[in-house]
Amino acid sequence: ETGVTQTPRHLVMGMTNKKSLKCEQHLGHNAMYWYKQSAKKPLELMFVYSLEERVENNSVPSRFSPECPNSSHLFLHLHTLQPEDSALYLCASSQESGLAGSDTQYFGPGTRLTVL
Amino acid sequence: AQSVSQHNHHVILSEAASLELGCNYSYGGTVNLFWYVQYPGQHLQLLLKYFSGDPLVKGIKGFEAEFIKSKFSFNLRKPSVQWSDTAEYFCAVKSIQGGKLIFGQGTELSVKP
Numbered sequence: 001e002t003g004v005t006q007t008p009r010h011l012v013m014g015m016t017n018k019k020s021l022k023c024e025q026h027l028g029h030n031a032m033y034w035y036k037q038s039a040k041k042p043l044e045l046m047f048v049y050s051l052e053e054r055v056e057n058n059s060v061p062s063r064f065s066p067e068c069p070n071s072s073h074l075f076l077h078l079h080t081l082q083p084e085d086s087a088l089y090l091c092a093s094s095q096e097s098g099l100a101g102s103d104t105q106y107f108g109p110g111t112r113l114t115v116l
Numbered sequence: 117a118q119s120v121s122q123h124n125h126h127v128i129l130s131e132a133a134s135l136e137l138g139c140n141y142s143y144g145g146t147v148n149l150f151w152y153v154q155y156p157g158q159h160l161q162l163l164l165k166y167f168s169g170d171p172l173v174k175g176i177k178g179f180e181a182e183f184i185k186s187k188f189s190f191n192l193r194k195p196s197v198q199w200s201d202t203a204e205y206f207c208a209v210k211s212i213q214g215g216k217l218i219f220g221q222g223t224e225l226s227v228k229p
Contacts, residue, residue, distance in 0.1 A: 004159075040125075040221065040222075041221060042120070042206075042218075042219040042220055042221045042222070043206070043219040045216050045217070048216075056216070058216075090159075090160065092160075104150070104162060104165060105217060106162070107152075107159050107160035107161070108159055109158065109159040110159060
């Protein structure tokens with residue numbers, strides 16, 4: 001399935017590095033999301049973009065910086081991360097139809113991030 | 117605040133056994149409900165969803181879930197599991213008034229051949 005793609009699939013970085021995660025959706029959706037998935041914890045919503053505007057910033061540290069240049073692409077820029085930021089970062093997209101609660105989110109494969 | 121609770125962290129079954137994974141949520145309003153599955157090394161996939169209508173929802177691969185409003189539950193069931201059902205299963209809830217999709221912590225299912 002290639003509806004939502006993410007690159008890279010794996011990333012190892014030092015605490016002083018700067019890197020970016022990329023997400024692309026091929027479903028024609030108008031909303032995109034970043035989630036953090038840590039072991040034994042529920043998925044944590046980080047950011048939401050709807051029609052390329054950020055509508056949710058879930059108290060995420062400023063060392064994570066999202067960017068949504070168009071409705072198909074979403075980036076997560078990383079700098080001066082901490083080891084506890086190691087996790088699987090998932091991108092998702094959905095079509096917000098205006099019908100309350102009717103949008104279903106479709107997920108990418110994730111980027112496995114390790115911070116040394 | 118909304119929350120989702122999945123009672124079982126790890127379930128181990130033999131092939132052909134019946135499966136029921138519990139999911140309860142806390143929210144007083146009307147919600148949409150989802151079950152996602154994550155097979156080893158793969159991405160989260162939608163298994164089934166409930167928006168309205170018949171509270172017994174059928175999904176892919178023989179899974180079904182029943183929404184019991186009075187119990188705030190949306191349990192996932194399958195009458196006979198297969199080794200290929202080994203995966204992690206996530207329940208998720210979203211208010212119809214919008215807001216976040218809230219996930220449970222997941223249940224890991226291991227099916228022994």
